[in-house]
């Protein structure tokens with residue numbers, strides 16, 4: 492979905508879209524109703540579905556599911572648990588290659604593991620760019636030649652920490668007007684193993700930089716793709732990343748960002764242990780539809796209804812609103828936004844737009860950004876401003892996929908945080 496850390500990109504105000512749904516853009520149905528509210532799934536809970544019949548790469552296996560699959564093949568529970576723990580330590584924590592991990596497993600277990608675990612997917616770093624603010628943008632090539640982008644960034648808002656921004660798809664079908672990735676169209680969804688391997692690759696890089704970067708504690712799905720269009724893989728990947736035997740990340744430090752695929756929101760809260768962020772970006776349907784084709788099928792009222800119906804008790808949603816100079820940053824727009832937020836438990840991130848594919852879309856004036864925020868604060872809305880990271884390397888919101896197409900201006904300087 493969105494780009495880099497709490498971010499989106501730059502809308503193409505100068506390129507109005509037709510009212511006809513675009514080819515390849517999934518049409519979001521009406522929000523489901525009557526879906527029971529559920530809380531957060533429990534850590535380590537056994538999978539509710541039977542283990543997959545086909546072999547998965549180890550990176551994509553939920554560890555509890557792999558243990559269950561071993562038990563189903565006759566391995567004693569304690570032995571299966573110990574084996575899975577050792578495999579996870581070697582592969583995830585130590586970063587050893589899968590063939591080496593498999594070769595070191597007990598000989599008697601190797602036939603079972605070979606039957607259950609497919610070869611590791613290919614994922615290689617083909618390019619790295621480092622911004623002055625410490626943001627690293629990585630270009631990663633998959634086994635079939637598709638290319639995805641991942642961003643490693645140092646957050647300086649409050650707590651010093653490192654965040655990884657992951658991609659869930661190569662390209663994206665949603666075709667948001669402001670987004671470089673949307674211009675590629677959907678190439679394909681990533682497997683859970685590819686998503687985990689993406690994190691593992693960056694984790695390994697971060698380990699090599701230890702001392703130069705603060706603890707790697709946060710993950711956001713704001714890279715290439717719409718995560719709710721690849722929900723099962725995202726759910727499995729989150730489960731692996733949060734498993735103490737793998738990376739032990741807290742679900743409270745993971746955020747999945749969506750354009751608002753209303754039909755998938757109930758499933759998100761049932762299957763994924765992470766915060767949900769919704770990219771809003773406009774205070775009315777006319778402007779939102781211009782930016783985000785999904786809004787033509789699911790307008791703002793339906794999106795809000797879907798969130799209210801699906802949000803579990805005690806949970807809130809992060810709303811992201813990218814500010815474009817002269818497009819959606821008037822004080823009257825702040826009032827419209829406040830009205831839409833009313834009744835929803837939300838945190839609001841205001842994101843000054845990054846330079847993107849359409850130069851007619853302006854980065855807002857910083858004084859106007861502050862005035863917009865103050866208007867909302869005065870109305871009792873928890874509104875934070877998130878200044879972009881990594882602009883000059885194309886790692887900021889709306890810029891992923893742009894750098895390799897030569898669209899990012901080298902003249903753009905780093906942004907103060």
Ligand code: SF4
Nearest residue numbers: 492493663667670673
């Ligand atoms: S086109 Fe896809 S990747 Fe880009 S902002 Fe929209 S949902 Fe996110």
